[in-house]
Structure formats: C-alpha cells, structure tokens
Amino acid sequence: MTTAPPQRERPHGLRDFYEDPDVTVASGTPRSLRQARMLADALGPATSGVQTVIDIGCGDGTAAATAAPLLAGHRIIGVDWSQDALKRAHTHIPYAVRGELTDGGLPFQSASADAVLFSEVIEHLVDPDAALDEIHRILRPGGHLMLSTPNLAAWYNRALLLAGVQPVFSEVSLRAIHGRPGQEVVGHLRLYTARALREFVAASGFEVVQLRGAPFHGVPRPMRPLDRLACRAPSMSSILLLHARRT
Numbered sequence: 001m002t003t004a005p006p007q008r009e010r011p012h013g014l015r016d017f018y019e020d021p022d023v024t025v026a027s028g029t030p031r032s033l034r035q036a037r038m039l040a041d042a043l044g045p046a047t048s049g050v051q052t053v054i055d056i057g058c059g060d061g062t063a064a065a066t067a068a069p070l071l072a073g074h075r076i077i078g079v080d081w082s083q084d085a086l087k088r089a090h091t092h093i094p095y096a097v098r099g100e101l102t103d104g105g106l107p108f109q110s111a112s113a114d115a116v117l118f119s120e121v122i123e124h125l126v127d128p129d130a131a132l133d134e135i136h137r138i139l140r141p142g143g144h145l146m147l148s149t150p151n152l153a154a155w156y157n158r159a160l161l162l163a164g165v166q167p168v169f170s171e172v173s174l175r176a177i178h179g180r181p182g183q184e185v186v187g188h189l190r191l192y193t194a195r196a197l198r199e200f201v202a203a204s205g206f207e208v209v210q211l212r213g214a215p216f217h218g219v220p221r222p223m224r225p226l227d228r229l230a231c232r233a234p235s236m237s238s239i240l241l242l243h244a245r246r247t
Helices: 014-018 029-043 062-071 083-089 128-138 155-162 194-203 221-230
Strands: 052-056 075-080 096-098 113-119 139-150 206-214 239-246
Touching: 029 062, 029 113, 029 139, 029 206, 029 239, 052 062, 062 075, 062 113, 075 083, 083 096, 113 128, 128 139, 128 194, 139 194, 155 221, 194 206, 194 239
Parallel strands: 052 075, 052 113, 075 096, 113 139
Antiparallel strands: 139 239, 206 239
8 A cells, every 4th residue: 555645735825835834945056156256356454444244035044154255244134034044144144133115124224235235036026116126225325236137048948949948047837837847836927138127137126237147056067068158148148247336
C-alpha cells in the first residue's frame, strides 16, 4: 500500500504566501555582488562619512550580508514585511526591522537614508507606485536607489514567447507553475523591460544614472556562459540592475 504525498496547504492571500517558510526569500549571489559594487562606487569609502543604507525587502539577509564587505563602515538596516524572513535576517545582519511600502509604512524619517537597496522586490508588489513614493520620501535629495528586478525581455524569454510559451519569471498562480519553465512559485505580480523600468522610475521622481545587466542563478549550467554574455546588453539580460538618484 502506498501513501499519497501530503498536499501543501494553499495560501489564502499574499500575506499567507510570504509568511510561508517554504517560499524562497534569498536571491543569487552574482546579482547581489554586482549591485553592491554599483552602490559602493556611488557611496565611496566610509572614511568620507558613514552613510545609511536601507535594504528594503531584505528577505533572509543574505544579500545584505554579501554586500556588507563592499560597504564596510556604512550602516546597513534591513526591512521586510514578513516576520519569518526577519527572524532569518537577524542571523545575517545586525539590524532588521519590520516595515511596509505604503504611505509612511517604513519606520524612518523623511530624507533620512543615503541609499536604498531594492533587490528583487518590485516584481512582487501590488502597488509599485506607492512603493517608489515611500522610497522617495525616506531618501535624502541626491540619495541613491539601487533596484534590481527580473527582465521580462531576457534573451530566452524572447524565444519562449515566439514559441508560445509563458516567459520565465512570469506567474499566473500562487499555487503552482503553469505553462512556463521552472519549479518554484515565488509570487511575481509585475515584470518590466529595460525601457519600461527606466520610464517608470524616472516618472516617480528619480534620475536614472545607469542600467546594467546581471545573470540569473537559475539558468541551466550549459547556458550560463550565454547568460553572462547577454549582460553586455542590459535590455536582453536576465536581471536588470538600475541605479537612480532622488531628484
């Protein structure tokens, strides 16, 4: 007699989904390192003055921990909505607090942050406009926004769409994968092309400084050299890395 595998309880909403410890809250090291190098170049050494970096959507804290050696001397504070993620984040970074990307939902005064890391978060949001408004509020004038998000127009997604296949990163359900490659449901609600991301961020009160590409850790090993090559053309890369400044 065989026993049927246990059925995973279906999430009742976004809050239940992100509080599920089985949902991935970490991201790839190559993307984290590239983004941290961009921020380190923008901030300069801490000998010029300690600056405050807010990692919004810090997840389990691994991205902030990866960035910390490159941002030595600067103050890094993690923020997340999920209590489960914050418990894990405290094992990687010294400061992690709860906050939401709503009007006044982040526990920081206006113009109090020198930089915001916004890594692999915007694609999960119902209201990205309110999120950028809140980030704009806490950043000082001239403060840095380092945003990363999957690229809807990644080189393989273009081929998949031509074949009538749902693009990688896009999801039609919080319960299961339908019609696309991959094995994990991670809760993506919105996806951007390079052009759309630039226009959206600029319309939200930021000056776009640069846009770079980064590889995706989930690309099959034989295809990774091609994925790294695509980073030379950010509009075709797996991950979009955008640096903007608050105007």
